[in-house]
Structure formats: structure tokens, C-alpha cells
Amino acid sequence: MADYENTGYPQLGMYIDGEWLTAAGRRTQTVINPATGDALGDLPLASAADLDRALEAAERGFRLWRSTPVEERARVLRGAAQLLRDRIDIIAANATREEGKTLLETRIETMACAGLFDFYAEEAKRNYGRVLVRPAGTRSIVTREPVGPVAAFAPWNFPIHNPGRKLGAPIAAGCSVILKPAEEAPASAMAVVQALIDAGCPADVCQLVFGVPDEVSRHLLASQVIRKVSFTGSTAVGKHLMKLAADTMKRTTMELGGHAPVLIFDDCDLDKAVDLLATGKVRNAGQVCVSPTRFYIQEGIHDRFVAAYTQRMAAVQVGDGLLPDSQMGPMANPRRPAAIADLVADAVSHGGVIGTGGERIDRDGFFFQPTVLSNVPLSARIMNEEPFGPVVVTSPFRTFDEAVEQANRLPFGLAAFAFTENGRQANLLGSAIEAGMIGINTTSLAAADSPFQGIKESGHGSEDGPEGLAACYVTKSIHQV
Template sequence: MAQAMPLMTASADLRARYPEGTVYIDGAFIVSPSRLTVYGKQFGDTICDVGSGNADVIDAAVTSADKAWPAWRAMAPSARAALLYAMADRLAAEMDQWISLEAHHAGKPLSDARIDIVSAVMTLRWFAGFADRIDGRVVASAETVHRYIRREPLGVCGLIVPWNFPLLMMVWKVAPALAAGNTVVVKPASLTPLTALLFAKLASDAGLPAGVLNVVPGPGEAAGMALVRHPRVTKISFTGSTEIGKQVARIAADTVKRVTLELGGKSPTIILDDADLEKAIPASAAGCFGHAGQKCAARTRVIVSESRADEVVERLAKIATGLKIGDLSDPATQLGPVIDTKAQSRILGMCQDAQKAGASLVCGGEAPDHTGPYVSATIFDQVKSGDVLAQEEVFGPVMAVIRVSDEDAAIAAANDSDYGLAATLWTRDVGKAHRISGQIQAGTVSVNTPAVVGIETPFGGYKQSGYGRELGLEGLDAYLQSKAVIMDISS
């Protein structure tokens, strides 16, 4: 269990470790011409000002990464691996401190922040293990002609990270990019840039050469799109909204960049007649309400057989109303705030609209009596598959229960979405599990478990949830390109 750190102590610690008004370029904190104010997510208190990038600052970061790339790609893969292991070891050694920083900085309960930091350490170590295992293959070799395929890094990669998992999703991108031999410029979200900046310093202290990892916060148009437009950036990995992802893809096309997009989701949980409810109910609640529902893979649609729907809804409501809402520094807190008051107002407005549209409010749908932008864990029953609440991403702790008559109707409801990121299926029948998993249009299908992410398995979407994959060997491949070598060896 993470040790509680008072919020003011967390703010003071962040200020002590970070030189205000700076970005991280070429192995050092550099004062930026403009700034962003970063706020604590529970009380809205000012933590500090960070440097904010524009096209010129992005160009300086890309230039630094471009300059560092030849030596980094030429470094022995085992040496790159050793540096990634060293970064993981430093992060692990400061575990409790980073957990408290991320909780305050991103508005997470300590339990959620602990999962993030532990996962970041594991991700660094997993990809470090593959740095010296990147290989090609020999094809159609003959006496006079030798043909083989090399796997080579891309160059400078632009990594655009969302606000909901600031450090973890940065590491999801940084670890495979560096293991493959690329250098990077990271653009963290304006709401949560601090731990990305501090991680760059941690990496430098672990021995990472200057320029290999650069971090420039800033607004999407001024910094993010400048990174996408830059002619010396060869790859963009973007995690965020579908709307912005489409803009990234259009702009990246002008310079024919490789692009990975991990976008929105409206993921379903399917609970069939034969499901083990003792496991399915708490897991379904966690899959929706974890991190206050602010996850692209949150299973916010619960599709349940009519014969079991009443029991499922009643038991889910008992869990939802029992979640402990509290201060982020309290280890017992289970439901934290949403990211800001603007998000709180939008989520509550969607709840009001759902009631007007005929959905039945079971619990929640309000702001609890607690300081900060909180939204109570909310459940709506009798939601129709075509309703706005079943189609649009809420990005808050709001569950839509959709009742269906049979297995075919459950599959149809699950696929009735523009998104296709993740899905969970609950059944005791292994034949059904295999058959239905093959029919669900989603990048990940989990069966009898709420887990949809594993370092060893690729994560990404179908349809408007994006393309390309993060994590797993597919996530490493995303930062490599193939080169065919055909050699006359007759003389």
C-alpha cells in the first residue's frame, strides 16, 4: 500500500524537483518563452508553472533528438537495454514518492496511481529485454546472391501523451521507441505535464545520453501539431480523442509519417445467462468506475441477458453506492475526482440528458458533497443500444445497462458502436467464449477477467478507436522498419 503524502507536501515536492517555466531538451531543463500553470486536481491549487512549447521550441527539441540519433542507434543494443533497466530501477527505488506525485498531479486515488507506477516499471523492463533481440532473417539465399532483411529504427519519433495516464502512457511509448534505437520528443498533455518532465530528468540521471529523450509540454495546436508537422519527425504515436486523432492523421499525411492512433472507446461488458456473477459483478464495476471512468478502455456499456438483468443491476448499484469518495491522500479512497470542473459539468449534463431520453437512473448522476470536481458512480438502466449514452464516450464514472434477449442480440449490441477498443465477456461455456470473442469487433477481448491490458499483448482498436498497436511485440514493431538487402556474392 502506498504511503499517504499530504497534498500540500506533494505540491512542495514537485516544486522542489522541477525548475519552473522549463522544458526538457538535450539533457537539461531549458527556460521556455511561454508557460502553462499546472493545478492540483482535487482542490484546484496551483502547483507550479511549466514551460510551454511552440513551433520554435519543438524545432529545438527535434534538432536535439536528431543530433543524438546516430550515436544512439549505433550503440550496442545490450547497452540500450542496460539504460532502460537503470531507468526502471530508479523509478522503482522512488516508488512511493512517484505514486504520491502522480496521484496529486493527475487526480488519482493512491491505489490507482500505484498500479500506474508499478506498470511503468514493468514496461521499461519488458522492452529492455527485447532491445538486443531485434533481428531480421535470411531469405532465398543462393550461391551467388544473398538476400536478407534488416529491422532498423525509424529516427526521431513524436510521442503525444494524454492526461489520464501521464507517466504510464508516456512509458508505453518511450520504452519500445528507445529499445528499437529511436530518439524521441514527448508532448505531454497540458493538464498533466509534470511527471513526464521529471521522468526525463530521472532518465538522464540513470545515464541516458542527452537528446535521446526530450519533453515539451504545450497546447495541442502550438506544440502537438508542430510536432506532427515537423519534417524531421518520422513517426507519431498519439493517444487521445478520436476527433484530434483524425486531425493528426491528416496533417501527418503531408510528410508521409508513420502514425499510431489510440483513440476513444465505448467498450462493452457482456454478461451471459451462465456467467459467474460472484466474479462478474465486482469486475464489471471496477472496469467502469476505475479511475473515475476516465479510461479509453473503460467498459461503460454493460450488456446483460434480460433473465439476469434485475439481479445484475441491483448488485452493481450496491457496489457503486458503496465506493469511498475521499481525499487523494487517503489510501482508502476508491473514487477520485474527474480531471476538472469543466469535465464534471459535461458529465453531469450528459446524465441529465440521458434521463430526459428515457433511461432509468439507478444511482448517482450527481456531484457528491465533497470538495473537488467529483461525480458519483452512476448507473443507468433500460438504455437502448442507439441512445446517446450507449454511443458517445462519457469519460466519467457512468455505466449504461443494456438488456438483451439472447446471445445474438448481445453480440449485435456490443458491435453497435463506432468504436472498437476493448470488450469483456462473462460466460462459463468455453465454446461460447471462443465463438463470441471471434465475433466482437474490438482490439482486445477479455473473458472472465476485467483485465484488457497486458505488457505482453498488443493494445489498440478497431474502427474509430484507432489503428496501430502499443505494447507487446507489435508495439515494438511500430518503431521499426524493414530493409531488404540483396547482395551479389559471386566474386
């Protein structure tokens, strides 16, 4: 669909049963550039007939792809990875246009998606089974087989990498996929699908649809064709999809919301912590499920850390992500600045103090100032609800146990961070904090070979790593006498 000789924003479409379908004759949704508020294009939305066609194709595709040699699946994934690298300039620019994050970030994201495809191209070859010890003349084996057609739902905040996560592991395992990415950033998902198609992925194996989210999810999850649901998004929507999936006993992988705590101890490397946490916070304007947000800082360094961190956040250059001097882009849609403003106002009404930021930036687009709030009480909404924006809240603590109690207080358990130079304390934190991913003296949590997952109300199942591939298999035991 996209013309990679043309550097402009592409014509938008869905890919169903080997055909790119445009907006002609369909309901549409306008895609907006969040840096300017200008329209980028009209996105077609799937009808019930379109979804039925996608389901029929996915059913055929699964029968074909599950019996395709793993070497061929690997060849497709490796080819797609190389095409993503070859097309990085256009893919990254379009992702910035439609989602807002800086061009540096979208380039890194494109490379991460390519790396994930490369990893699964090789990891799929290591689908081992077991032979059980049995009497002579009999045999019992345990095998892993692809789970079946997957309905995958990806959010807008990582418009390239999230579709790659939803497609890479199932395609490596031998599944077919119907992918519904976010309507806010469709060209990015189209580019990932186009790379797979151009690398030789059969038309029936990968379907790309857009639409009214509740309509699409209800239609796909009601079908017996779909065997697994993979969703990244809010906890509330994840719970809703799990209820729909339960009606037909579909397997689920749920990567849901978080509210990442950061424990900063008085023996930390303060300058390093300030630098890493400032960079990590403004990444994608804080619209990251693992974004460091609740800062619990030991009393001895609280004021010094807050002063240094506030100064650093106040100096962040906010602007159009396509401009080379921008360090943080706009928020992805008009809902986000309004939601952040409400949370900040509520925190201030409860006694929180604004160190910097706290307001929308008065210009075209959906910009919000990097914000630091200190002395925010637990009763404030922002201490209990994920802000999903460029806002940090700070609170002092005295003891190790008090810090851990605050880190584990909420029902979420996606990511957590800690900064300390005490090795034994670091080991204890790794055991005591309730989260699927913990960064100690680092804010880097994601890698192709490492599982990405949450616990508690932040979800279940894994993406990335061998664990992400294992989630696309079912286990079968065969006993022969």
C-alpha cells in the same frame, strides 16, 4: 529537475537538448490539484524556437542512438526501471496530486511503467532479420532498422504509464523521441524522463516539451525530422493528426477512443462479475479508454445484476486520492464533471433511470458520483459517445446474436468484455466481437508483453508487447550479387 529527497510537488519544466527549462520568460499554464482546485505550479509552454531546438536535438540523437549497441540501450532502460521503483513514493504521490486517481492506482501505474522498460530492455535484443534462399555467390537479407525520430503525444489519464509507453519502445529500438505529455499532469512525465536521464540516456535522445497542443503538433509534424507519430487520445484529434502526418508520409500509431461493451450472460458467475466490473469501473473515476461502460445483460439476470451492481457502486468511497480510505478520486479537470452531467441529463430525458449517483459531489474539487443508468435507449447520447467517467449504462438482451450485434454496433473497437461460464460460448465471443482487446471473465487487458491496440475508429498499430517494438522499426531488404 525533481529533487527526490524532497517529497513536495516539483518545480515544473521542459527538457530540451540536455537542459531543464523553467517558466521564466515563457508562457505558462497553471497545474491544478483536481481534489481541491488549488494551484500546484506553473508549467512552461514551448515556443516555436523551443520546438526547433528539440527537433535539432532529436535529429542528432537519432544518429547517435541508432548506432548504439542494443546492450547499452537495454542498460539505460533497466536502470530507469529501477529508479522508478526506488522513487515510487514521490512519483505516485505527485501523480495523485495532479491527476486525481488514488495512491494505490498511481503506485501500480509506476510499477507497470518500470515493468514495461524492463520488458523492452530484453525484447530489443530480439530484433531478428531473414536471409533469403538465393543462388550460390549471391545474398539477399531482410533487416529491421529504427524508424527515426518519433513525435509522441500522451494524455493525462495515465500520467506515468502513458509516457512510459511512448518512450520505452522507441528508445529500445534505437529511435529518438520528442514527448509531449498532457499539460494537466506534467510532473509524472518529468519523473519518467528524469529516470531515463539519470540512467544514462543521452541528452539528444529524449526531449520533453509542453505547450498549446495544436501549436506543438502542427510544428513537429510539419518537420521532415520526424519520421513517426504516436498518439493516444480521442478519435477526432487522432484523425486530425493523421491528416497532418500524411503531408510528409509519416508512420502513425493511433490509440484512440472506445466505448467498451460488456456482455453479461445468465450463466455467468454473477458475484464475480459484479465485483470485477465495479472495481474496473471506478478505476481512475472511469477515465480509462478501456473502461467497461455499456452493460448488455441477459434478461434472466438483468434486474438481479443491476440491483447488486447499483448497491456496490453506491457504497464506493469517493475522496482525495491521497487519503487511504478513498476508493475513487476526483475527475482530472473541471471539464469532465460538466460533460458527464450533460450526458446523464440527456439519458434521463430519453427515459433512462438513475439507480445511483447522477450528480456532481458538492465539495471542492472535480468530483462526480459513481452512476448507474438502466433502461437507456439507443437514441441517448451516452449509448453512442464515450462518457469517459464513472457512469455505467445497462440494457437487457435475449439472444447471443442480439448481444453481439449491440457490442459491434458502434464504429469503435478498442476493448470489450464478456462474462459467461460456457466455454464454447466464450470461444464464439472471442471470434464474434469486433475489438482489439477482449476480456472474458476478466477486466485486465494490459500487460508489458501483450499488444494494446484498437480496430475500426479506435485506431491502428500497437503499443506494448513485441508488436509495440515492431511499430518502431522499418524493414529493409538488401540484395547483393
